[in-house]
Amino acid sequence: MPYRSPVADFGFIFEHVVPLAPLAATGRYAEADAETVAGILAEAGRMSDEVLAPLQRAGDQVPARLENGVLRSSPGYDKGYGAIAGGGWIGLTADPAQGGMGLPQAVNMAVNDMMSGACLSLQLKPLLTQGQIEALEHHADPAMQALYLPRLISGEWSGTMNLTEPQAGSDVGALRAKAEPNGDGSYAVTGQKIYISWGDSDLVSNVCHLVLARLPDAAEGTRGISLFMVPKYLPDAEGNPGAANDLRVVSLEHKMGLHGSPTCVMAFEGATGWLVGAPHKGMAAMFTMMNNARLAVGVQGIGVAEAACQKATEYAAERSQMGAIIQHADVRRMLATMRAEVFAARCIALDCATALDMARATGSAEAAARGAALTPIAKSWGTAVGIAVSDMGVQVHGGMGFIEETGAAQFFRDVRVTAIYEGTNGIQAMDLVGRKLADGGTAVRALIAEIAATAAVDHPLAPPVAAAAAALSEATEALLARAPAQRFGGADAYLRGFARALGAQYHLRAALAEGAQGPRTRLARHYITRLLPGLAGSLAEALADPAALEQITAEDLMA
Structure with missing residues (x-):
């Protein structure tokens, strides 16, 4: 079964979990109504499935090469890139005055998610162009904008x-x-x-x-x-x-x-x-591009995780070992974990994007701070999920996952770098406990309060989510009591714990929206009862005595 873009998942998230309606109510994004967005996502999904996905293996097996100083792209990439540029997908969020569509970044991230799942190597090209467009829109003089932006937006350059x-x-x-x-x-x-x-x-x-x-x-x-x-x-x-x-x-x-x-x-x-x-002032200008790319790279991880999950599920349904392996408890555990992690990470990224969109549309300092606080989580957790889910996909395949012909290993090999580029995940975690707590924790406390508010309902899955919010709040206050440098050793663990709690919130929202027992409620139960308990370990690690880590010497590590 070939890759299928998760268009329906985006529709559900945008309606029930991370609503787009408030953005459409602003003057800037009035055209991003539900019907228009649904049409855009359906068309982007069709392109991803029919044009980009068939290029996934070709790029891996026939890499780009340099011949006498001339770069030669992988077979079929010209057709794939032509579809991306010709469909206007590069300029989805760009200024309409320069040929862009002026749509929300949240919609663009959904499109990038689908394109990444279809063919990450090719999707990386328009992603970089989109980041450059944003940098030039904010920092270039009018003459440079007039020369470069229309050609970048069209995909000609x-x-x-x-x-x-x-x-x-x-x-x-x-x-x-x-x-x-x-x-x-x-x-x-x-x-x-x-x-x-x-x-x-x-x-x-x-x-x-x-x-x-x-x-x-x-x-x-x-x-x-x-x-x-x-x-x-x-x-x-x-x-x-x-x-x-x-x-x-x-x-x-x-x-x-x-x-x-x-x-x-x-x-x-x-x-x-x-x-x-x-x-x-080059770093300020470049950081405009990098911040755009950090969210987009998190989305790359999620897109690859989606593709790896689909492939593993298909294999498990077809592979027979004492019956179809999808019936075995441990395989169901892995597949449910993969699917639950993808949903949670996707919601984090889209929540981050909508906050940044709201800041652009309204000038809200609160929305800007919210988006800034979510950015390192979206980047780090999205890529970590991409790596973990693609690794688990290999495991579901068993020995065939270690065989290149199945394509399962390619997802892991392709996505592994996303935790490294555009700021390593360790740097993202340090940013979260450093600069993102520099406001005294205002934006972070607001996010935790949202989790607690979501959990303040009469639902069987709500109490563990409420407890997670309380534990995260307590850990945050403990970190705020430390000097920034004393937070760094536990930064990665704190980010992981924060992502876990956010993911539980989104799964609870999904279960509440579904109403009766159904697939989203069952997936939410899996996440909240089996994955959310890991929050306690993450927060314990985040709050461990930093002096103990500092006392480990270079000689200790090289002994």
Whole structure:
């Protein structure tokens, strides 16, 4: 059975669990009514199922390659990308004045979820372009916007982000790339960047690189970094790709997965670029793109988890060992866990997106803080679920899961990097207990209060959810009493516990909406009775004495 986009699941979530109706009631998103969104999701699902999903194995078996300096995409990717660009999917949230649709990010995340489940390697290309569009909308001058945005939105050109260097990974402030003024408003950008996803492409007529580099008078660290637009081909007077710029792909990385997505080592050799935003303020501009990408990467994990769950369920229904293995208790346990985790993580991501949408539509500081607090959880938990569910999918397949021909292992290999790129999951957790608690815990307390309010109903599944909210609240207050640096050792565990409690809330909402006993109530019971108890262990780890961790020396670990 081929991949099937979970269109019905999105419809249920948007109606009953993370409602879209409040967004449609705003002036900015008035066109995002239920009927319009249902049509958009159905069409995106059809494209994902019929055009993108058949490319999943092709990209893995025939990777992107570099031939005499020319990048060659995997077979069929031209057709797949053409469907994405031609359908207007890249500009779903972009400014209508530049050719976008101006729809909510929540709808875009649902579309990205389906595309990721169909073919993650190809979906990564428009994802990066979408992030660049948002960065340019916020930080580029009008002339740059007029030149680049329509072409990026249409998919005629594509975008990348260039942060990482061999010596500067998570420590971006250690980068060495430099930019020298050319005297005509442009700059000569020189340096090497690594891990550049889709750093080159034969699917578009121009590749537009956003590059972090230092001006001659720049300070050390992140405060001295500027952002530059450096296109592969220099636009001519009419805005068409002209002369080749002084940049090249040095090599392609040999990766564990995502073989259809070329990950490039890029060399900029005095390449012509233009400043995006103010000098020395490049990190602020790049973080606009990165924050967009962090939520989107969490959604990538969820999309892959959905595909892995579908494949494992199909196999379990067909595989006979003392009867169909789907009848065995342990297999049912794994499949129910996979499905319950996907639903919970999907709701976290969509809740985050709708909060950010509401902030854009209304200017609400409360909505912005809510979305900001949910972003590291959505990124980290979405990708963790992608990894765990795809790993469990291999287990359901048994020995056949370890055989590449079944395709079960590809999901794990492809999704594993999502916990690493766009800020490792450990960095996301530190952000949650650091910057996201810097307001005294106001936004986090509000989220916990929502969980408690959802659980304040007469329903058999409500009491454990209420208890989870109380335990999370107590742990949060204990962490707030510590200095930020003393929270970091338990940050990952705290994020996991927070995600567990949020997931329980969404499952309870689903059960309440279903009313009578049904599949969503049974799934909610599985999550709340079998998975939610793990919250206690996570919070105990989060509150463990930080001194004990600090006392473990490097010599201890190398003994």
